[in-house]
Amino acid sequence: MTSVALGPTDQLDPRLLEHRRELTGYCYRMLGSAFDADDAVQETLVRAWRGLADFEGRSALRSWLYRIATNVCLDQLSGRQRRALPMDLSGSPWQPVEASLAARRPGTAWVEPVLDRQVLPEDADPAERAVIRESIRLAFIAALQHLPPRQRAVLILREVLRWKADEVAQLLDSTVASVNSALQRARATLAAAGGVLDPRPLDPDDQDLLDRYVEAFERYDIDAFVRLLHEDATQHMPPFEMWLRGASDIGAWMVGPGSACRDSVLIRVDANGSPAFAQYKPSQDGGRLPWALHELEVSGGRIAHITSFLDLDNGLFRQLGLPARVD
Numbered sequence: 001m002t003s004v005a006l007g008p009t010d011q012l013d014p015r016l017l018e019h020r021r022e023l024t025g026y027c028y029r030m031l032g033s034a035f036d037a038d039d040a041v042q043e044t045l046v047r048a049w050r051g052l053a054d055f056e057g058r059s060a061l062r063s064w065l066y067r068i069a070t071n072v073c074l075d076q077l078s079g080r081q082r083r084a085l086p087m088d089l090s091g092s093p094w095q096p097v098e099a100s101l102a103a104r105r106p107g108t109a110w111v112e113p114v115l116d117r118q119v120l121p122e123d124a125d126p127a128e129r130a131v132i133r134e135s136i137r138l139a140f141i142a143a144l145q146h147l148p149p150r151q152r153a154v155l156i157l158r159e160v161l162r163w164k165a166d167e168v169a170q171l172l173d174s175t176v177a178s179v180n181s182a183l184q185r186a187r188a189t190l191a192a193a194g195g196v197l198d199p200r201p202l203d204p205d206d207q208d209l210l211d212r213y214v215e216a217f218e219r220y221d222i223d224a225f226v227r228l229l230h231e232d233a234t235q236h237m238p239p240f241e242m243w244l245r246g247a248s249d250i251g252a253w254m255v256g257p258g259s260a261c262r263d264s265v266l267i268r269v270d271a272n273g274s275p276a277f278a279q280y281k282p283s284q285d286g287g288r289l290p291w292a293l294h295e296l297e298v299s300g301g302r303i304a305h306i307t308s309f310l311d312l313d314n315g316l317f318r319q320l321g322l323p324a325r326v327d
Helices: 020-031 034-050 061-077 098-102 126-134 138-144 149-160 165-171 176-192 206-219 222-227 247-255 316-320
Strands: 229-236 243-245 265-271 274-282 288-299 302-310
Touching: 020 034, 020 061, 020 138, 020 149, 034 061, 034 316, 061 149, 061 165, 138 149, 149 165, 149 176, 165 176, 206 222, 206 265, 206 274, 206 288, 206 302, 222 229, 222 247, 229 247, 243 247, 265 288, 288 316
Parallel strands: 229 302
Antiparallel strands: 229 243, 265 274, 274 288, 288 302
């Protein structure tokens, strides 16, 4: 047998490590959390290292790693409630007032963000990259959480990663008929939850919109900011349950309870296949500290939705590898 490890577990062969990014993307779709995905991939690589004697090259290394990763994710999901986004929990928008912040849930309740660079392959062709980018959008990830874990695995492997039915059946120790049946049920559930894959490249004209978004936010010109939004634009701010609908209510929030964001700076990143900005809010010592990761949905030349992941415990930016401070 040809070994794929180099002694200690912290010296894994590059042939194992070269699959880390795509495994992270797979585990993220399964678990809805970049942090849980990182843990799952670490566990996958450890199990792979420990199981080398049983591997013996009987299957492709990549397929074997996906089998391990699937089992790790299924173990993590056992008995766990699905992650969600605030708009999934309440059919009615909240009022843009301070009292709306009273309802808050722990981070484990929410779908969490991921940076594109953590999961998107560098060598994919443009068409494949567009599908993969769409498959990490927040709406799709939230819809995936409605599926039972094994159906989730089947759909991701078949629809996103383009595995053949017999390959998925072998990975899950199942049959082709069972895989096809699970895929059919998963597609129906996903469509009802709004999780249809529809690759949408960012229009070149949208870059001007994003530039104006940054300019309006950093100047805290709320009138200009509101003009960039659709009339029925929405916003939510995990870990709070509240969500807002309507450009006027979003503007009212920003000049009211959210006014402490004045004098912030935004740094462009790409997250969940969407344009995003890391917001740094002024601190008492004159610098700026992490506050929120804003992910935008653009439609028809305006902002349709804003997801603001608040970094209330100073852990989100650190775990995403974003700067801890802007001076």
